[in-house]
Amino acid sequence: MGLHCPAFYDEAVIRRPPVLCTLKKYPTLFFILFPAMKILTAAQIRQLDYATVSEQGLSSVELMERAATAFTKWLRRRWSTSQVPEVLVLAGPGNNGGDGLAIARLLYQDGYPVRVGLLPAASYSADYLHNRAHLPKGVPVHEIGATPLELKPNGLVVDALFGTGLSRPLAEEAAAVVAQLNEARARVVAVDLPSGLLADSPQPADSPIVQASYTVSFGLPKLAFFLPQHAAFVGEWHVEDIGLSAAFIADAEASWFFTDASAAQGLLPARPPYAHKGTFGHALLLAGSRGKIGAALLATQACLRTGVGLLTVRVPGCGYEILQTAAPEAMCLADAHPDYLSELPDLSPYQAVGMGPGLGQQPASRGVLQQLLEEAANTSGQPLPLVLDADALNLLGQHRELLAQLPPDTVLTPHPKEFERLTERARDDYHRLELLQAFAREHRCYVVLKGAYSCLATPQGELHFNCTGNPGMATGGSGDVLTGLLTALRADVRLTAFAAVQLGVYAHGRAGDLAAQESGEPGLIASDIIRYIGPALRELTAAREF
Ligand SMILES: NC(=O)C1=CN([C@@H]2O[C@H](COP(=O)(O)OP(=O)(O)OC[C@H]3O[C@@H](n4cnc5c(N)ncnc54)[C@H](O)[C@@H]3O)[C@@H](O)[C@H]2O)[C@@H](O)CC1
Numbered sequence: 001m002g003l004h005c006p007a008f009y010d011e012a013v014i015r016r017p018p019v020l021c022t023l024k025k026y027p028t029l030f031f032i033l034f035p036a037m038k039i040l041t042a043a044q045i046r047q048l049d050y051a052t053v054s055e056q057g058l059s060s061v062e063l064m065e066r067a068a069t070a071f072t073k074w075l076r077r078r079w080s081t082s083q084v085p086e087v088l089v090l091a092g093p094g095n096n097g098g099d100g101l102a103i104a105r106l107l108y109q110d111g112y113p114v115r116v117g118l119l120p121a122a123s124y125s126a127d128y129l130h131n132r133a134h135l136p137k138g139v140p141v142h143e144i145g146a147t148p149l150e151l152k153p154n155g156l157v158v159d160a161l162f163g164t165g166l167s168r169p170l171a172e173e174a175a176a177v178v179a180q181l182n183e184a185r186a187r188v189v190a191v192d193l194p195s196g197l198l199a200d201s202p203q204p205a206d207s208p209i210v211q212a213s214y215t216v217s218f219g220l221p222k223l224a225f226f227l228p229q230h231a232a233f234v235g236e237w238h239v240e241d242i243g244l245s246a247a248f249i250a251d252a253e254a255s256w257f258f259t260d261a262s263a264a265q266g267l268l269p270a271r272p273p274y275a276h277k278g279t280f281g282h283a284l285l286l287a288g289s290r291g292k293i294g295a296a297l298l299a300t301q302a303c304l305r306t307g308v309g310l311l312t313v314r315v316p317g318c319g320y321e322i323l324q325t326a327a328p329e330a331m332c333l334a335d336a337h338p339d340y341l342s343e344l345p346d347l348s349p350y351q352a353v354g355m356g357p358g359l360g361q362q363p364a365s366r367g368v369l370q371q372l373l374e375e376a377a378n379t380s381g382q383p384l385p386l387v388l389d390a391d392a393l394n395l396l397g398q399h400r401e402l403l404a405q406l407p408p409d410t411v412l413t414p415h416p417k418e419f420e421r422l423t424e425r426a427r428d429d430y431h432r433l434e435l436l437q438a439f440a441r442e443h444r445c446y447v448v449l450k451g452a453y454s455c456l457a458t459p460q461g462e463l464h465f466n467c468t469g470n471p472g473m474a475t476g477g478s479g480d481v482l483t484g485l486l487t488a489l490r491a492d493v494r495l496t497a498f499a500a501v502q503l504g505v506y507a508h509g510r511a512g513d514l515a516a517q518e519s520g521e522p523g524l525i526a527s528d529i530i531r532y533i534g535p536a537l538r539e540l541t542a543a544r545e546f
């Protein structure tokens with residue numbers, strides 16, 4: 001049976017992430033070849049290159065031609081020959097430069113006005129020299145580095161100085177070229193990686209790196225693309241398929257992954273025809289304090305919209321009528337205290353508990369958290385699944401001794417500041433990933449570090465970057481929605497802890513993307529995300545039925 005491109009891959013619906021734009025073109029290929037959606041290291045990418053060439057009986061120049069063709073097609077789809085007064089291709093001495101020279105030839109043959117700037121070096125790669133020799137005579141060529149770049153207004157610059165072969169920060173001529181490009185705010189399309197950026201390892205903060213408007217990469221995204229500190233360099237990134245060895249990718253060891261539609265679509269089980277409300281679990285939310293009952297309500301509505309069987313919400317007395325009125329589908333247990341939570345209810349009816357939205361940080365609420373951790377760990381059989389967010393995390397940060405009591409597979413959903421309170425201040429995004437990995441391993445928990453490309457760390461030390469979501473979701477209440485969503489999925493006993501969290505984070509971002517299509521990013525509020533949870537989940541189910 002053939003695999004089809006589901007309707008929701010339509011680019012009209014998807015503004016981000018760019019990986020999905022590629023999936024629209026090669027859905028079948030991706031389903032078959034990249035089920036785990038790995039992110040490989042630069043060293044593995046080099047081996048992948050060799051594996052592809054030997055497995056497919058290609059020469060490395062032929063693989064380079066594929067890469068250049070894919071890049072050129074991408075560029076042609078975006079700008080016609082009449083829209084660019086000039087394409088200046090800057091070529092370095094290695095295979096990235098070789099790609100650039102092949103791209104220059106292909107663009108010239110397509111009728112683009114092309115000029116090439118060559119960065120002088122002591123030696124050049126064989127494939128660079130091959131493509132240098134095949135550059136058409138009509139393409140003007142000059143050296144760059146020592147003299148100022150002459151950039152045409154509205155022209156395009158193709159940055160093919162350095163790619164994954166870069167081993168150290170740029171210096172001298174290369175650094176001078178980068179400085180000129182950045183100062184001129186040139187419209188740059190980077191080939192594979194913005195030059196100067198290392199694919200997967202930290203580098204000094206002041207390293208010269210091209211600030212690209214677009215990065216068109218080959219085969220697989222690089223780890224650097226997912227880190228906020230690189231956003232200004234990478235710009236909008238795209239991955240183009242060049243038929244790299246599927247067998248190599250399948251066998252490659254990886255600890256970094258990305259979650260896109262095809263990774264998420266197998267995770268949501270269909271509802272059995274004879275399902276009843278007990279089938280999908282009974283969840284408990286512990287949330288709200290005076291002035292923050294809205295957070296409890298947002299988590300409640302998100303939990304309901306995710307398909308939980310039954311939901312009980314524990315709020316302080318002041319929230320009782322609000323909850324009962326605004327969310328009649330949920331049951332409400334009022335705490336004895338009018339303003340904050342002071343007592344933990346009996347946990348025996350529940351399959352999962354979410355705690356934190358709008359909670360406040362009262363000592364009595366900390367007592368509730370402590371009791372929750374103790375009782376959740378001591379339930380007979382498996383520990384009770386927990387989702388901890390917001391003030392539940394802040395309370396943990398203030399009382400780190402409680403971390404040792406986290407039941408295995410607990411889900412924590414901090415934003416970077418909350419995560420810092422649980423661990424330490426990160427030097428940079430790479431250090432934050434190390435801390436995240438170590439924390440999830442040590443406490444045997446799932447941690448969702450929220451932000452652009454939210455990163456899910458597993459107890460095994462894997463890092464999964466989520467590809468849905470948009471900046472409109474950086475708004476109050478968005479995290480409360482995630483808590484409700486994850487609590488519902490953790491209550492569904494048919495899902496593993498990992499599947500629940502991966503699916504929940506993906507669906508949350510996708511619901512936000514759908515909501516942003518309606519309201520625009522600035523106008524998006526958390527309630528809009530809730531309205532689109534259903535459609536986001538439906539897309540995944542529909543895709544699975546193809
Ligand atoms: N891996 C793949 O699947 C493919 C890779 N291709 C291209 O090949 C690129 C990788 O090519 P290479 O491995 O030749 O590497 P690069 O072209 O990225 O750079 C390597 C060259 O730069 C020099 N160099 C490294 N660091 C430097 C520094 N700080 N200052 C000055 N010189 C420095 C090296 O000595 C070498 O000459 C990829 O980014 C991609 O563009 C494509 O051609 C084909 C497919």
Ligand SMILES: [K+]
Nearest residue numbers: 159162193195
């Ligand atoms: K580059």
